[in-house]
Amino acid sequence: MSQPFDYIEIKIPAKPEYVGVVRLTSSGIAGRMGFSYDDIEDLKIAISEACTNAVQHAYKSTNIGEVVIGFALFKDRLEVMVADHGESFNFQELKSQLGPYDQEGVSVEIMREGGLGLYLIESLMDEVRIQHKEGVTVYMTKYLEGEKVELDAETVST
Template identity: 55%
Template sequence: MSQQSVDHIEMKLPAKAEYVGVVRLTVSGIANRLGFTYDDIEDIKIAVAEACTNVVTHAYAEEGILNVAFHIHNDEKLEIIVSDKGQSFDINGLREQIGPVDANRPIEDLKEGGLGLYLINTLMDKVEIHDQSGIILIMTKYMQGDEVEQHVDGIPPARTEQR
């Protein structure tokens, strides 16, 4: 049984639009080093840019800090954590306001504020939002597409050992 290795990279940037591109370039480099496909890298970049733009647009009335952390789990998955210490919002109220997304309806029908979270949820394999003195958004992308189904209930797949 091998010990899982996790590398951590952290960034603190001014919560300004001009720094969102810096985060996009960083995540692109990390995802490329890990061996993600071109399409996966593009998906990750879009999701991260949306999360960072939400902080820039909604978190602070004045200046603030955008925190981004990357957790690299061996060659298994990449976790990206975007957080702020800005004004919290009511997550449950936002989910009710946005409502369920109907794939048969035109994208223009999404209520304002729902497109960014819709994109993030669509492009990433797992998304968690925590409302703790600001917002913490945890986005996960697995290296293997089948990891999503295997871990959906939180129980890792059974392993067989040969002797």
């Protein structure tokens, strides 16, 4: 049984001047959920990196397109999807299709010129997955209490 969540989706033109709108929206959502100041800043950077990558690289040939940003607000985490194919998506369906983000297995061409941005995203978020069918979708998770730790993990004492 899936956990209930609130879902917010925005669509922006694939233009740099709209990335700030996404940053403000991200900040408002994360603040409302109770994230710390540092976590809100991390979220804003990671989400705007994903949006900037989509704006700069997804629609190079036409300069026309949209970026879709979906926010799933759970009790314990925020899940964000940034998709550059410009179509609305079913959050749960797309989430189930995504695999883990594997730096070793992803070619430079698939990561586009935003490879450093994806590295930054991975550093700031607790989980990152990427899909590269019909455009690129970056799926990111940030937990309210920091990184998710296994419940049966052994503690280490010093």
